[in-house]
Amino acid sequence: MDETAIYELSKIIQASENIVFFGGAGVSTESNIPDFRSEEGIYNIKSKYNFPPETMLSHSFFINQTSLFYDFYKTSMIFPNARPNLAHYTLAKLEQMGKLNAVITQNIDGLHQAAGSNNVLELHGSIHRNYCMGCHKFFDLDYVLSSEDVPLCDVCSEIIKPDVVLYEEGLDYEVIEKSVSAIQNADTLIIGGTSLSVYPAAGLIDYYRGDNLILINKGEVYKKSKAKLVFRDSVGEVLSLALK
Secondary structure, three states, X not given: OOHHHHHHHHHHHHHOOOEEEEEOHHHHHHHOOOOOOOOXXXXXXXXXXXXXXXXXXXXXXXXXXXXXXXXXXXXXXXXXXXXXXXXXXXXXXXXXXXXXXXXXXXOOOOHHHHHOOOOEEEOOEEEXXXXXXXXXXXXXXXXXXHOOOOOEOOOXXXXXXXXXXXXXXXXXXXXXXXXXXXXXXXXXXXXXOOOOOOOOHHHHHXXXXXXXXXXXXXXXXXXXXXXXXXXXXXXXXXXXXXXX
16 A cells, blocks of 8 residues: 555545545445456356346346346345445545535445445435336335345335336436536545446546546556546555545
């Protein structure tokens, strides 16, 4: 770990009044949730299915092969025993200190909220929100997991859909609008656990107008030329050391 860079990050955080954190799958991997594209990621694990994960996580697959979708979704996308890690708790602490204004996340696990963060913008939705496609009644994660096959509404018997953004679906406009506004107004933008290679989410950081762009990711990161500091380390370790 570069102690000089940690010290520099610590000074930036101390001087900041409006930090925004933009996080990807690398934040959740520290809670033992697999990412998508690494060697051990969901997209590269051999499975019993005859379809690639990208196909099984598409809107059309959900509609046409709902039972198979849920079999994959429950076993490969939901980790009910996962707990917040050092990154989640440090970000929640920054919010409590009045330093952090928003967490923008590509993850759907809800761990930021579990750690105590309040202003969380979920670009890809959440496994904890599920809605009947008929009457729109809300169902929590436990209800979905307790269903042996496809979860059905206990009111109208229609299929329940997770409030997660599938392939072929657009991002929520209101969430995008709030994310853009948060990034535009940030005096420091910390990006953690993402290579910034997946669009449209990665394009959001282009709205940042400040000079304090911080990149933290164990793997390769794009747009490094714009960054003031780059860490190839654990998100949780970097952030917690900077707050000591």
